Amino acid sequence: MTFFEEELKHGVFQICYCKKCNNTIWPTNEICHVCHKKTEWKKSRNIGRIIEFSKKDSSYFGLVEIDNGIRVLGEILSTSMPEIDQSVKMRVSFHSKPHYSFIVENN
């Protein structure tokens, strides 16, 4: 397992970035795609906004932007229809694959 996946397992979404280039690397990579130096890690704020959403069976899912530019596909937990730009809190886990969930705030 990668460091990113291990951290997801502990419920932590780690953001991969290059200190030298001030770049975020997503999907994560140990090497910066600009300077090819080793990247570093910092914890996500776990807050995002909904870019787009749809519904499968009775569950919403969608594209969410976290930490100013990282876009992630995941399930959206909401008791009512989500809205574009709505603020969400992120919850993560790892069960053979990454799982990203977004809880609509003030739900």
Place this chain on the structure above:
Amino acid sequence: MNRVAIVGTGQTKFSKDDKDIERLLFESSSDCIQSVNNCNSNNIEGVLVSTNNNSKYLAAILSETIGIRPKISHSIEHLCSSGTNAIISAYAYISSGLSEMILVSGVESATNPGQVLEWDKSRGNLEHPIYWGSMLTKSHKRRFHTTEEELAIVSAKNHKQAMDNPFAYSNEPRTISEVMNSKQITEDLRILDCSRSCSGSSSILLASEEKAKTFSDQPIWITGIGQKTTSASFTKNSLEKIESTRIAADSAYKMAKIESKNIDVAEVHDAFSVCELMAISELGITSNDKSGEFVRNLFNTENRMINPRGGLIGAGHPLGATGISQTIEITNQLQCKSDKRQISNANTGLIHNMSAAGTSSSIMVLQN
């Protein structure tokens, strides 16, 4: 650069059943070689295989099976656009003078591993293409007021056109109403809005100008090529456009010295209904806000300009073979050999093939 032409084609019928990969490759390749008068295996200097299948050394296996000892042979994988990328590679070998004639064969089994890009962790556990297909569809509806009916027309049109394609996986007609009432996959996708992974094989023979004039009375010239990769991960994409298609199309038009208005017939990558609407806009054939109306007009007037063989939705999508099958259709159209599917006075055709939610696109312009 030397000119490069298509001189031969061969296909198997696409099918939902899993079939032996090596057998499929042999069948389409053999048909392809036999489609060229006075051509035999000894004339072929290169063999390229496009596939997402995990089987190894397929180009060498195919070469031995059809009795060729080529100086160039290898496989090419680029997800859904493996086929056109293999043709573009063959073009490069021939135009540079490294080879005179190359056989390009695409193949896939229905249960192929090419539908999921495991590397893309930004998709989380929502790896299946229906999730990005739903995002693109919802965004198109929101931004361009595209209706469910306009999306259904894409599928109904392509199923109708596939009825006259003997190689399509299904020849069943689907009405707009049937599409709109077909099984709901997500809130924004019905099952008949989705192309279906199939088994099948398509082969094409490319030749230098000198060889083309020896072996064909109707060589079809590859006059424009564009390829662009903007990323590998879906979430880098803007939902409202397919940037890779627009850039690749611009390159192909410049190389062919044409504009979008010169295109008489096109095969575009309708992985989902919305992809056809987005593709014809990015290609400059229409605009995003008029794409639904444009396709409705094609359907109402029985104009087969877009996806005459039925596209991916109507004909099926054996990933590694799809781009080659698209190219065969445009070749046949420019040779006036498309029977009931024939577009009148087709002189310039286009192929649009893309991968992983449009993170990369390949475009070819063909002319007779």
